[in-house]
Amino acid sequence: MINREEHKQTILIVDDSMMNRSILADILEDYEILEGSNGEEGIEMLEKYGEKIDMVLLDIVMPVMDGFEVLGTMNRHHWIENIPVIMISAEDDPTLVAKAYELGVTDYISRPFDSLVVRRRVVNALTLYEKQKKLIDMVVEQIHEKEESNGVMVMVLSHIVEFRNGESGLHVIHIKLMTELLLECLMRKTDQYKLTHSDIQLISTASALHDIGKISIPEEVINKPGRLTNDEFEIMKTHSAIGAAMLKDLLEHHNEPLIKVAYEICRWHHERYNGRGYPDGLEGEEIPISAQVVSLADVYDALTSERVYKKAFSHEKAVDMILNGECGVFNPLLLECLLEVQDQLKKGMGDSAMGHSSDQQDVRNMVQNLLHQ
Numbered sequence: 382m383i384n385r386e387e388h389k390q391t392i393l394i395v396d397d398s399m400m401n402r403s404i405l406a407d408i409l410e411d412y413e414i415l416e417g418s419n420g421e422e423g424i425e426m427l428e429k430y431g432e433k434i435d436m437v438l439l440d441i442v443m444p445v446m447d448g449f450e451v452l453g454t455m456n457r458h459h460w461i462e463n464i465p466v467i468m469i470s471a472e473d474d475p476t477l478v479a480k481a482y483e484l485g486v487t488d489y490i491s492r493p494f495d496s497l498v499v500r501r502r503v504v505n506a507l508t509l510y511e512k513q514k515k516l517i518d519m520v521v522e523q524i525h526e527k528e529e530s531n532g533v534m535v536m537v538l539s540h541i542v543e544f545r546n547g548e549s550g551l552h553v554i555h556i557k558l559m560t561e562l563l564l565e566c567l568m569r570k571t572d573q574y575k576l577t578h579s580d581i582q583l584i585s586t587a588s589a590l591h592d593i594g595k596i597s598i599p600e601e602v603i604n605k606p607g608r609l610t611n612d613e614f615e616i617m618k619t620h621s622a623i624g625a626a627m628l629k630d631l632l633e634h635h636n637e638p639l640i641k642v643a644y645e646i647c648r649w650h651h652e653r654y655n656g657r658g659y660p661d662g663l664e665g666e667e668i669p670i671s672a673q674v675v676s677l678a679d680v681y682d683a684l685t686s687e688r689v690y691k692k693a694f695s696h697e698k699a700v701d702m703i704l705n706g707e708c709g710v711f712n713p714l715l716l717e718c719l720l721e722v723q724d725q726l727k728k729g730m731g732d733s734a735m736g737h738s739s740d741q742q743d744v745r746n747m748v749q750n751l752l753h754q
Contacts, residue, residue, distance in 0.1 A: 389413040395423035396440040420446025441470040452484035461485040559678035566718035587643040594624025645669040655710040
């Protein structure tokens with residue numbers, strides 16, 4: 382068992398020879414040692430302890446599962462990115478050594494080995510990975526701080542629009558929540574869109590700007606307590622192109638990923654999968670996935686929220702209306718995701734409404750001050 386109270390680093394030794402495992406364990410007596418007699422046992426240990434294992438010493442030729450299969454599994458699960466592997470083997474064929482390095486090993490030691498060499502290389506590899514982790518943590522922290530700053534500014538801008546629209550500010554929060562849920566489901570379901578967790582964070586942040594063009598719509602149209610006339614609806618429809626143009630005019634920042642994604646969402650979140658949306662009549666995968674997801678989220682929240690011109694529909698009624706095509710045609714994969722996440726969605730919407738007033742009051746005060754000025 383791993384005893385974390387002793388603060389020892391943990392090394393997993395995977396080798397079918399009990400003698401080799403014993404020798405290595407003696408050499409590395411200052412470390413917590415785990416053992417596996419074949420690759421399959423090694424994988425079981427990795428699944429059980431995860432990144433509590435600080436290093437793997439791995440043989441190549443083993444029964445049940447050999448060292449290369451272990452490396453393949455570690456690559457598929459991305460474990461090798463955080464756990465260094467030193468290959469210790471009697472195999473000295475240059476082809477095998479090259480293959481080991483291609484699969485991500487940090488070092489390769491041929492048997493028979495010198496105890497001093499093994500100990501020194503283990504220390505060096507662990508030290509290198511510790512420094513790498515610290516550097517990654519520093520970079521991640523800096524990125525996180527920048528994303529938080531971007532998020533605050535985006536939230537303020539979006540609340541300015543919602544405040545003018547007479548809305549509560551929950552719409553932006555709901556869109557962000559639903560966008561995250563749908564994208565996470567989509568990432569699990571398919572690799573068609575090559576989504577990463579960073580993409581999901583970026584798209585969900587940019588989603589708050591989807592209606593920024595409404596700031597240009599006359600108040601008598603945007604807050605009309607009844608059905609819009611055809612002419613008024615045509616005016617309302619211009620907000621998507623206007624919002625995109627506003628972002629495009631940010632010449633100094635037009636290459637920023639956040640602005641690029643926000644542009645896609647602003648311009649095309651009213652497009653429909655069958656080409657019957659606006660402003661450009663895009664069809665199917667011509668519509669960026671960011672805009673597709675925000676489009677579905679926008680429709681759902683519009684249905685389940687009370688507006689000056691309508692009462693709120695229930696969650697169940699809104700989902701039925703979307704699935705029945707009453708609100709336009711959407712990507713079938715996204716509709717599958719909607720069904721899969723609907724319980725989380727319903728709960729999340731309720732939780733956000735409960736926690737909204739206290740968390741958002743400062744933002745609304747800031748917005749009121751800005752508008753007053």
